[in-house]
Amino acid sequence: MEATLAPQPRSRPTASTSNEVSETLARRLRAETAGDVLFDAPSRGRYATDASIYQIMPVGVLVPTSERDVAVAIDIARDLKVPVLPRGAGTSQCGQTTGAALVIDGSKYMRRVLDVNVQARTACVEPGLVLDHLNAQLRPHGLWFPVDVSTSAQATLGGMAGNNSCGSRSIAYGNMVHNVLGVGAWLSDGSQVQFGPVDGLTGKAAEIAAFVRNLAIRHRGEIERTWPKVLRRVAG
Ligand SMILES: Cc1cc2nc3c(=O)[nH]c(=O)nc-3n(C[C@H](O)[C@H](O)[C@H](O)COP(=O)(O)OP(=O)(O)OC[C@H]3O[C@@H](n4cnc5c(N)ncnc54)[C@H](O)[C@@H]3O)c2cc1C
Numbered sequence: 001m002e003a004t005l006a007p008q009p010r011s012r013p014t015a016s017t018s019n020e021v022s023e024t025l026a027r028r029l030r031a032e033t034a035g036d037v038l039f040d041a042p043s044r045g046r047y048a049t050d051a052s053i054y055q056i057m058p059v060g061v062l063v064p065t066s067e068r069d070v071a072v073a074i075d076i077a078r079d080l081k082v083p084v085l086p087r088g089a090g091t092s093q094c095g096q097t098t099g100a101a102l103v104i105d106g107s108k109y110m111r112r113v114l115d116v117n118v119q120a121r122t123a124c125v126e127p128g129l130v131l132d133h134l135n136a137q138l139r140p141h142g143l144w145f146p147v148d149v150s151t152s153a154q155a156t157l158g159g160m161a162g163n164n165s166c167g168s169r170s171i172a173y174g175n176m177v178h179n180v181l182g183v184g185a186w187l188s189d190g191s192q193v194q195f196g197p198v199d200g201l202t203g204k205a206a207e208i209a210a211f212v213r214n215l216a217i218r219h220r221g222e223i224e225r226t227w228p229k230v231l232r233r234v235a236g
Contacts, residue, residue: 017100021080021081022039022059022082024080025059025076025080025082025102026039026060028076029062029073029076032072032076033062033064033065033068033072033073034065034069035062035063035064035065035073036063036108037060037061038060038061038062039060039061044057044058044059044060044061045057047087047090047097047103047105050087050090050091050096050097051090051091051093052092052093052096052098054094058085058098058099058102059082059101059102060102062103062105063105063108063109064105064106064109064110066109070104070106070186071186073102073104074188074190075190078188078190082101083099084101084102084188085099085101085102086103086104086127086162087103087104087105087106088105088107088128088156088157089151089154089155089156090159091151091154091155091159092159096162096234097159105128106156106158107156110126110127110128111126111129111133111156112126113125113126113129113134113137114126116138116143118143121143122181123145125157126157127159128156128157128158129156129157129158130154130155130156131147131148131149131152131153131156131157134157145179146167146172146173146174146179147160147167147170148167148168148173149165149166149167150168160176161176161180163176164177164232164233164234166231166232171231175231181196181197182194182196182197187204191204193205193208195208195209
């Protein structure tokens with residue numbers, strides 16, 4: 001029998017992340033954040049894959065306890081030129097959470113419901129909150145968050161936003177892009193921005209929105225000609 005052979009998958013950090021950089025990164029994260037800092041091989045191995053076939057060893061993992069930990073980690077990673085890769089439940093199927101990066105896992109500590117406004121029917125949450133946990137807290141009010149991914153027992157709101165998730169009722173209720181009113185985020189330069197309805201954007205968020213809008217306008221012809229007409233695009 002003749003079989004097709006393939007090279008073995010690589011699962012090591014890229015050559016650009018030296019041991020020295022990775023040790024400095026771990027040392028600084030331990031000193032400057034309150035999060036769990038996981039740089040041992042078994043921990044990195046656990047984070048090397050998600051629900052996809054891909055496998056890439058991360059440089060290390062930070063499990064932050066607060067927004068401050070995330071902001072500090074981004075600053076340290078920028079100083080050391082290490083990419084950062086946020087992660088929720090890791091149920092992505094196309095390798096979205098795999099990479100030779102500092103993985104920042106928000107699912108352990110950053111999972112609080114910060115506010116529910118029953119009249120306005122809005123909620124403000126931390127990104128590591130699991131969808132079923134949010135819906136359990138909304139049930140007494142007769143409300144639910146209607147993007148019903150089938151991984152609702154694991155999927156986090158941050159990961160759902162990152163993937164523009166949808167569900168079996170999305171034709172009626174929409175995807176994440178139709179149900180998320182705003183997102184607070186850090187940029188790689190350490191600045192914090194608030195994304196929301198385009199009309200209300202200010203500062204860097206407005207600049208980024210204008211840049212993306214101009215790209216869409218400039219390439220409109222080619223996008224309309226070549227892009228498949230699908231209901232869901234992961235980029236939102
Ligand atoms: C069996 C199975 C069934 C599925 N069914 C569905 C389905 O019905 N509908 C559907 O839409 N998808 C489905 N999926 C895909 C996946 O479960 C969803 O996309 C899910 O919402 C991802 O959530 P997560 O927390 O696992 O995200 P992750 O996989 O951890 O992350 C997803 C993306 O978001 C980014 N991200 C995570 N947290 C943050 C953050 N705090 N800030 C910025 N970016 C962040 C990550 O970098 C990544 O790019 C399914 C997957 C499996 C394995």
